[in-house]
Amino acid sequence: MIGYLTAILVVVLISALVALALNLQWGQAGMVNFGIFGFFAATSYVAALSSLAGYPLLISLVLAILTGVALSALVALVSARLREDYFAIATLAFAEAVRLFLLNETWLTGGANGLPGIPRPLSAYSSGQSYELLFFVMALVLAAICFAFAEALTKSPFGRVLRALREDDLVAATLGKHVLSFRIWAFSAGGAILGVAGYLHSSYFGYIDPTQFGAFVTAYAFMAVIAGGRGSNTGLLFGAVSVMVLLEGTRFLKDLMPFLDAGQAASLRLILIGAGLILLLIYKPQGFFREHRLRVDKGDTK
């Protein structure tokens, strides 16, 4: 059971990182990134290819982060002037292009067969159950750093400008803020976090193929951010945990119902996941947490 819980927690951390990136891009800056799975796929593949080429942990991680930043900056640069919905479509198109590249450039990415046998970091120091714990600790440390980074951005004047852009970019521009560069920075900051997520994903699973990066990655990330409360970094941690509890908890619920055949049980599981999300949106439409607001002490108002 401990092995299972550790594994699930690692998966939660990875999905929380994707959600954290989305929260910076969409939650704070208002840039709807439907194509987040494409960036995640690209960083995962870069991490996997560099690990397979024999580079150590830190270099693979840095390469994945740089890929995330570079691709995000590029996409933001060419499409950040698009209005919200059109920007979302552009990111989706980018993700589709990434997916087709991964499927067709077999010499590099293994095509539909994917890349098996990705070396696991730190495996020289530990094995078996204790390795799982070690990996979890590593993932926790990396996630904590990303979380602190995102929190710092959110609370800084930079984060305040992002929220201003989200509410009305014209007002922000009138106040002398350079909208395009703020958007590129915000999108790239998300890309950096996706680099960490991609590194953890490829090294944890040890095998990647294009089917792991579908629209469902985007859907889970949006669910986590919405459930947690858009704009709140702490909230999305709860959101990511709730999504995973729905996805995995329903497996155990199904074991209690042996009278259903396998096909019915699997369908019921998906129905329960959907129903859980709908209930969440009905009863907690604003999510569990509020986004960061400036607090003014009573003394300061005088």
Add this chain to the structure above:
Amino acid sequence: MKFNQMNRRTFIGTTLVGAAASVLPLPAIANTGPVKIGMISPLTGSGGSYGPNIVKAAQVVATQINDAGGILGGRMIEIIAEDSETNSTASVRAARKLLDVNQVSAIVGMWGSGPTLAVKPLAIEKGVSLSCLGAADAITEGDTQGLIWRFQATGREWGVPAAKAMLAAGHKKVGILAVQTAFTQSMIAPFIETIEAGGGQVVVQAEVKPDQPTFRAEVDKVMGQDVTAVFLPAYIAQFTSIAKEWYRGGYKTELYTLTIAASAGVNGGGKFISAVGNEVGEGIHHLQPTNDSSSAVYKEFESLMGAKAGTFLPFSALCADSLAVQVGAMERAGTADATVYTKEILTITNGPGTATSGAVNLLNAIRAGQDVNYTGYGMDVSFYSNGNLKDRPFGHFVIQNGIDIELGLV
């Protein structure tokens, strides 16, 4: 209501006691309780039309074995089936549950190359045997420690017979319309090699995603060329739509695909023909490794599955075989420990010994101390030492008036 409240100490205390209690009795159960067999099958997602019957196949065989007294001196077989969602990350989560929480002795019915490749390292690390229905070569490559067994022909074996059948029918200019999955992609290179070696030419090649809403553009692109036949490695979900587009377009091009996608069944009870109707199905060619549907044990299997005689049940018989072989090897070795019993798999499948088919027959023969050569539900089951199923001849079928007519072996 003070007695309802739990303070932190009580909470930690009960949690620790509970955790300890859940761990302690395990060694005692391990040798007398049921033998747990996990399954990771595509119950939803793009492979969702195959999963329910794959799971059912293992369940009916397990029930049959349990009714006959179980294995290893009376231990029952318990099947725990998880949904792979036809996705490798979901499969890994399912595998973690089966391996860590349920502590299964073996995993069978592992469908699809991607999910199998993702679960393979976990099974090896835990020392649990994995029987898969995936075709990618990489599954059995590397050090598998004798734990990985493929109950399915490799991609290479699927591509070559289709090409040979097309050449034999006189098709020199052919096209390919393939679905982008590891299984179907692995057939393309051997298919092209065989066509070109036989003096033919692949004029056009197109690919589709498994979950595309429509295939009209690709069908028009391939069929509109100067080709007399098209090879379509696909699953039933995509092939059903492709065949309808082909029919609607009025193309004269002949279609060659896989039996798992387009079987009508010798009785017309196949899922494909019920979905598209006899007119669309007319003249479609399909191939698969030979399956002796006339054998007594296959007929018994069909009735256990609740299917009419002559219905083709994709992957199901192979899944039943994988369960039979795993439990047979357990019985032979006297243990459910995969690192020990998997060494017996080659002895019971490759012989020498009495040809035996069906799980219960296999177990009885092993208990009687006989040397056995397991021949499976409909197809012979023999392995190379790396865990790959040995080549078998392919049967070539064509659909006429809504039923499968066998044209012979390739």
